Amino acid sequence: MSSSGSESAAVRPRSGRQPSTSQAEISHVALTLFIERGFESVTVDDIAAAAGIGRRTFFRYFVSKNDVPWGDFESQLEQMRSYLDRIPNDVALIDALRMAVIHFNHLPSDEVAYHRRRMTLLLTVPTLVAHAALRYAAWRQVIAEYVAARMGLPPDDLTPQAIGWALLGASLAAYETWLRDEESQLDELLERSYEAIAVAFVSKRVASFDE
Amino acid sequence: MSSSGSESAAVRPRSGRQPSTSQAEISHVALTLFIERGFESVTVDDIAAAAGIGRRTFFRYFVSKNDVPWGDFESQLEQMRSYLDRIPNDVALIDALRMAVIHFNHLPSDEVAYHRRRMTLLLTVPTLVAHAALRYAAWRQVIAEYVAARMGLPPDDLTPQAIGWALLGASLAAYETWLRDEESQLDELLERSYEAIAVAFVSKRVASFDE
DNA sequence: CTTCCATTCGGCACTCGGTGCCAGTACAGT
């Protein structure tokens, strides 16, 4: 979901030629073009030209055009991992997960508008929706590993995987609703989303034994 | 998830040139190649050649190479829609959904082996994993519409969307586990998957009021 | 049988994303 860069200071200006640009810079230029003219009708050549770099260089900063709106997602995941690890174990699992999702998606209010447009692209443009599945897989894996650790199960066990999926889905549903309504509060939508799933998935086998 | 063809009889052999092949035939030829040599290293030209048609013709039967393993998914969805509509309303929602998923994924035992290989492709090859997101969106929409109808909500409301997502995720988690274990029973895994989510998502606010 | 219409076929040329290769360019330390 969220994925803005984290700008950790480059610790090694050691030797060799200096980078002529940065991921963030290209991303910003490209996003502007996407919003103006639509994702599909902006070619990689257009982006490279607008950023003042060669087409070949573009592909050194981004593996694919689809990655542009994501920024440095991997470091976001790393952050989420360490955030989760710092949550005390007496916090209920679902609450720990909710806290992580909320924290992960919290950003400075002056970036919210930009973030909304970025997310709208990601959840609207078919190519990006498809590509996002690969990012989501990594996200789910982080969740699954945490859940697995807490429950003493292997990370690829059905239960942590299912919970990872459900949490992702619930969060995305909340996200989509949030994007449609300027007034809405993401935290609250997440809560409602999780609750809706809880209610729906509990079978009310009233007055009958467990099978 | 499942998606084998449904072979509804062509009702109009009326006029014009006869099709020289069929979606199912191309799909079968292609799947064989995919399994032999891997999805990525089979080009559309290869498929066309193996199927004895022109490359241009291939793209009349399939919008993209990624669609090949899916067969006629849209008609599968249609089937699921009508199946859901036939479920009496006194069946608990979660049970109705489970029944639909199970029914949707049930197939003749002589096709299971083939189906497994097809699904393994879909859940393994990155391009296909990504592309699948678009199919899943349609699948979720069917679920969301059903849930919305039963709850008297608009289909794009948070609750039905969240449930659609969670059901999809739970089912896919079950599917992945099923694919890894030849002995496992899909029905049972689905049940366990849904149950895991129910347990995880209920916050145990013991002795505290609802906020 | 011929003509006409509908439909499918498939070659050709083109766009665009993505990659391998490699020579060029900037910068650091010796």
Add this chain to the structure above:
DNA sequence: ACTGTACTGGCACCGAGTGCCGAATGGAAG
């Protein structure tokens, strides 16, 4: 100046996907 290192970007190439259009096929009307 010399050398090693890292970023640059042009070029050629591949594969997916599309628009165009003439050719092939078959049914129905004359």
